[in-house]
Amino acid sequence: MSEKAIDTQETFSFKCPACKDGTIKIDKVTYDLPDRDKVLILKFECDKCNFHTNDVIPLTTRMDSGIMTLKITSENDLKSKIYRSPMGKLEIPELELIVEPGPSAKFYYTNVEGILVRFERAVSIYKNSLDENDPQIQEISDLLKDLECAINGKFKFTLKITDPEGGSYIIPENKANYSFERSKNNDNQKQD
Numbered sequence: 001m002s003e004k005a006i007d008t009q010e011t012f013s014f015k016c017p018a019c020k021d022g023t024i025k026i027d028k029v030t031y032d033l034p035d036r037d038k039v040l041i042l043k044f045e046c047d048k049c050n051f052h053t054n055d056v057i058p059l060t061t062r063m064d065s066g067i068m069t070l071k072i073t074s075e076n077d078l079k080s081k082i083y084r085s086p087m088g089k090l091e092i093p094e095l096e097l098i099v100e101p102g103p104s105a106k107f108y109y110t111n112v113e114g115i116l117v118r119f120e121r122a123v124s125i126y127k128n129s130l131d132e133n134d135p136q137i138q139e140i141s142d143l144l145k146d147l148e149c150a151i152n153g154k155f156k157f158t159l160k161i162t163d164p165e166g167g168s169y170i171i172p173e174n175k176a177n178y179s180f181e182r183s184k185n186n187d188n189q190k191q192d
Contacts, residue, residue, distance in 0.1 A: 022048025030059070039109055056107045058083055058167070065166040065183035070112070075153025076173050078113040082159070085167035090115065094157040095146055112159060113151060120147045 016022040027043040038059040045052040070080055084090050086105035091098040097119050110118075127140045149155035161168045164183060172178035 016046035016049060016051055018051035019046060019049035022046035022051070056109050058085075058107070058109070064180075065164050066162075067181045067183075068161045068163070068168065068170045069179045069181075070159045070170050070172055071177040072112060072150070072157050072159060073177060074174075077177060078111065078116075078151070078153055080112050080173045080178075081109070081171040082112060082115055082161070083107070083109045083167075083169050084161060085163055085165065087165040088161045088163040088168035091160050091162075092119070092157050093160065094155075095119075095143060095150070115159065116147055116151045120144065120151065123147065 014024055016024055023046070025045050025047060027045075029041045029043075031039050031041065040057045040059055042055045042057065043052065044054075070077070072078065072080075082090075084099070085107055087101050089098065089100055092115075123140060123144055127137065127144070130137060130140070146155055150157060159170075161170065170178060
């Protein structure tokens, strides 16, 4: 464990949502990230059925609502850090890929390459679920090739996060490729 992590563990006596029989144990770890941000990592695990889930919650973030745009023009840009709150819509318009917010959405903290790998896994799973004669197979194969090029820094694209509640943020490797447009609702709230 990192020297910059504070590990605490608490056990609560509430029933497991999966088996209704076990007790959920919660492990909490607070990390100081190299960019001076802090995140809380929570792990929930049942002692009977091994149900488990994790959550990452930022403890220091920008809270302005708006649209964050990052142009990915080089392999180095793939190292830019991404924090998407459950209310943030993430999209890559050039690849027609979107992650919509929803009731089961979770916080996640990764980099641009991590976002691409998530998309690649999801698209591969979808492709494998199709019948081999499905007309979408070729289109999906092309998308997977584009994702592979993007992961290798050989495909220029735009990553956009729209967060009406605030909390999502991007820490760019190249600040010249980043822009933030504050939400009009946020401007109106600050004027009141």
